Amino acid sequence: MGFLSLLIVASMPVLQFLLIGLLGAFLATNYFNILTPSAMRDINKVTYVVFAPALVFASLAKTVTLSEIITWWYMPVNIGLTFLVGGIFGWLAVKILKPKKHLEGLIISNCAAGNLGNLLLIIIPAVCNEKASPFGDQQVCRDNSLSYVAMSMALGNIFIWSVVYGLMQMDGATIERMRNNENSSNSSQHNEVLKIESKEAYDDHEAVLEQKMPLLTDDKNKKNKGVLNQLLEELTTPPIISAIVGFVVGVIPWLKSLIIGANAPLRVIQDSITLLGDGLVPCITLILGGNLTKGLGKGGMKPLVIIAIIAIRYIVLPIAGIGIVRMANQLGFLPQDPMFAYVLMIQFTLPPAMSIGTMSQLFEVGQEECSVIFLWTYLVAGLAVTIWSTIFMWVLT
Numbered sequence: 001m002g003f004l005s006l007l008i009v010a011s012m013p014v015l016q017f018l019l020i021g022l023l024g025a026f027l028a029t030n031y032f033n034i035l036t037p038s039a040m041r042d043i044n045k046v047t048y049v050v051f052a053p054a055l056v057f058a059s060l061a062k063t064v065t066l067s068e069i070i071t072w073w074y075m076p077v078n079i080g081l082t083f084l085v086g087g088i089f090g091w092l093a094v095k096i097l098k099p100k101k102h103l104e105g106l107i108i109s110n111c112a113a114g115n116l117g118n119l120l121l122i123i124i125p126a127v128c129n130e131k132a133s134p135f136g137d138q139q140v141c142r143d144n145s146l147s148y149v150a151m152s153m154a155l156g157n158i159f160i161w162s163v164v165y166g167l168m169q170m171d172g173a174t175i176e177r178m179r180n181n182e183n184s185s186n187s188s189q190h191n192e193v194l195k196i197e198s199k200e201a202y203d204d205h206e207a208v209l210e211q212k213m214p215l216l217t218d219d220k221n222k223k224n225k226g227v228l229n230q231l232l233e234e235l236t237t238p239p240i241i242s243a244i245v246g247f248v249v250g251v252i253p254w255l256k257s258l259i260i261g262a263n264a265p266l267r268v269i270q271d272s273i274t275l276l277g278d279g280l281v282p283c284i285t286l287i288l289g290g291n292l293t294k295g296l297g298k299g300g301m302k303p304l305v306i307i308a309i310i311a312i313r314y315i316v317l318p319i320a321g322i323g324i325v326r327m328a329n330q331l332g333f334l335p336q337d338p339m340f341a342y343v344l345m346i347q348f349t350l351p352p353a354m355s356i357g358t359m360s361q362l363f364e365v366g367q368e369e370c371s372v373i374f375l376w377t378y379l380v381a382g383l384a385v386t387i388w389s390t391i392f393m394w395v396l397t
């Protein structure tokens with residue numbers, strides 16, 4: 001196919017994403033006030049408890065087999081390489097640009113972790129729906145691509161909540177030390193005044209501090225427990241659980257025959273789940289558009305840092321992705337389906353993972369800066385993903 005034809009195929013899903021995302025942004029403004037923070041929280045809950053698990057299960061249970069899972073072994077390696085390459089260049093950007101110390105982990109995280117779930121669920125199936133798509137039959141392409149995306153989502157969450165979690169925890173520890181140093185300085189000055197006034201008063205003050213220490217330790221332990229609970233919840237989200245169940249149903253023939261197929265006795269279950277899954281894409285796109293408005297009018301991040309993140313995510317990583325995936329294909333690591341290689345390349349070309357925002361709130365560090373990064377990286381994503389998606393299809397076909 002010609003490059004122009006591929007450009008049209010690649011641009012349609014991104015244009016759909018931009019149009020629906022723009023609608024979400026307008027609905028979240030004060031003028032409309034429809035997608036309020038509480039409304040987005042409620043829609044988000046329904047999306048991730050019902051719609052996302054339904055789509056993931058429906059696609060995996062229908063298409064996956066044990067032999068296919070074995071042939072997909074390279075996908076976790078590929079995701080690990082996206083984190084490695086992005087993390088290395090993010091670390092270099094931090095060393096060169098020297099941002100505030102408590103933002104280093106945030107910057108490296110945005111360079112390393114891409115949106116391996118939500119955005120792929122929007123873009124990849126839409127490419128298959130285009131009549132001029134180079135990936136063959138539309139329905140077969142859609143079913144296979146959704147299976148790849150579901151695998152990417154499950155693996156991506158594991159990487160994000162291990163690698164990125166550690167980086168954001170590092171930022172949280174840094175800002176905690178900064179606060180402790182400030183409190184220690186203030187306490188030291190206060191103690192000097194007390195010394196001058198009276199040694200007895202100073203001793204009383206020390207006694208009070210000793211009484212308070214167990215309470216401070218208890219608060220810290222509670223916070224650590226809350227972090228571990230949050231981590232456990234994210235690793236056992238409904239989409240991941242549904243992916244596991246979908247894999248189980250897909251690899252067990254007799255169980256699959258009960259639910260999947262025109263003659264399956266329980267096919268109404270699969271039909272109902274598929275119907276629910278169709279509501280995922282419009283809902284998550286509206287939410288993404290609404291969330292991006294949080295970055296409007298906020299600062300705190302050097303423009304050069306934002307430019308560096310954009311350059312790493314949309315120039316360095318895609319170029320590296322082409323070389324890495326093509327080499328893996330030449331070595332025989334990939335299955336014959338070109339859509340699989342396309343998904344692997346797209347994994348190198350995505351904006352930062354939205355879970356980074358959750359972690360910034362969790363550790364109470366860089367929340368405004370994270371909103372600004374999301375705003376600019378997702379605005380640039382429309383053009384960047386379109387161009388690179390076209391190049392990837394041209395390379396593969």
